[in-house]
Amino acid sequence: MKIEGKEYRTIWFENNIVKIIDQTKLPHQFIIKELRTVKDAVNAIKIMEVRGAPLIGGTAAYGIALAIQENNDPEFIKKSAEELIQSRPTAINLKWAVDRMIKKLSVINSDQILDAALNEAKEICDEDEKFCENIGINGLKIIEEIYNKKRETVNILTHCNAGWLATINWGTATSPIYHAHNKGIPVHVWVDETRPRNQGANLTSYELNEEGINNTIIADNTGGILMQRGEVDMCIVGTDRTLSNGDVCNKIGTYLKALAAHDNNVPFYVALPSSTIDWNIKNAKDIPIEERNSQELSHVEGIDENNKIKRIQIYPNKSRAMNLAFDVTPAKYVTALITEKGTCEASTQGLKELFK
Ligand code: MRU
Numbered sequence: 001m002k003i004e005g006k007e008y009r010t011i012w013f014e015n016n017i018v019k020i021i022d023q024t025k026l027p028h029q030f031i032i033k034e035l036r037t038v039k040d041a042v043n044a045i046k047i048m049e050v051r052g053a054p055l056i057g058g059t060a061a062y063g064i065a066l067a068i069q070e071n072n073d074p075e076f077i078k079k080s081a082e083e084l085i086q087s088r089p090t091a092i093n094l095k096w097a098v099d100r101m102i103k104k105l106s107v108i109n110s111d112q113i114l115d116a117a118l119n120e121a122k123e124i125c126d127e128d129e130k131f132c133e134n135i136g137i138n139g140l141k142i143i144e145e146i147y148n149k150k151r152e153t154v155n156i157l158t159h160c161n162a163g164w165l166a167t168i169n170w171g172t173a174t175s176p177i178y179h180a181h182n183k184g185i186p187v188h189v190w191v192d193e194t195r196p197r198n199q200g201a202n203l204t205s206y207e208l209n210e211e212g213i214n215n216t217i218i219a220d221n222t223g224g225i226l227m228q229r230g231e232v233d234m235c236i237v238g239t240d241r242t243l244s245n246g247d248v249c250n251k252i253g254t255y256l257k258a259l260a261a262h263d264n265n266v267p268f269y270v271a272l273p274s275s276t277i278d279w280n281i282k283n284a285k286d287i288p289i290e291e292r293n294s295q296e297l298s299h300v301e302g303i304d305e306n307n308k309i310k311r312i313q314i315y316p317n318k319s320r321a322m323n324l325a326f327d328v329t330p331a332k333y334v335t336a337l338i339t340e341k342g343t344c345e346a347s348t349q350g351l352k353e354l355f356k
Helices: 038-046 053-070 074-086 093-105 110-150 174-182 199-210 223-228 254-263 348-354
Strands: 011-014 017-021 032-035 154-158 187-192 215-218 234-237 241-243 248-251 268-271 299-303 309-313 326-329 336-339 342-344
Touching (some): 017 038, 032 038, 110 154, 174 187, 187 223, 199 215, 223 254, 248 254, 254 268, 342 348
Parallel strands (some): 154 187
Antiparallel strands (some): 011 017, 017 032, 241 248, 299 309
């Protein structure tokens, strides 16, 4: 998708270096960062220079290639794989991508392993882009249906950033929105700010602006009243891990939005590539929920009047704060899952029918 009219993907490999858009600097600075070692990749995931389930999967895949480029030793590659998997706990795409890389490379000769790793990492990224595009084509039908009934702007609420910046391209939740916009359907997006890291305000609104899509940032607690007033036609969010029973783990606050949607008969959709499905964990209680540094809550960052990035404390000195990064929305509150293969009920049966 575009930034200042120029097409980008979120990650690419060039001259033996992995390049990423540093998302900790957006929206105020656009900086392309270089990852030269597996440690750089681990760090980029940890401090969220790259974030969003599919993109951290893609970065981890390239992280394996960087490890091989650095030191083509089986023990080093194994240790690097473990470090990558542990860099963030909740999004299953990370483990999925590393496991896929290791499986692929396990049958490759040592002298060909780097080329094979680079090819597989690119394949993982290309596949994600294709899957996200298909999610858009499948989700477009839902937006079109609402538009055909309403014949007025379709108001869509989204949480966090499940946009192209969270994937390789297109995004998951935003892909149907981009497809609708490209087809000439008038859409307006309510963008949850998404405290504490403000991925909605800093990333979703930013990328929608760059694509010329009408959007309004709202405080995280505003969605409820908008739904009561009939100002939300549908919600679409992404997910970091969806269980085979349809329970959806996503950015903290998603659950409360789903409850409000349920209470107001607003359809609540979750968009995901199949790499985000965890076929092993059966109980949502077993999903590892990331708890991040409480300074993400107590401090905020922005630009001052001289366009300088500044970080300030907003909480009292003596206050304790807790920063859980994800929650789980039970399948019963999810209207449907939108995947690369089509749309299905958020249930064991629904997912089984699509992914036999
Ligand atoms: O903590 P983040 O910014 O990595 O969280 C991202 C989300 O919660 C997204 O909704 C999710 O990864 C889906 S991305 C297509």
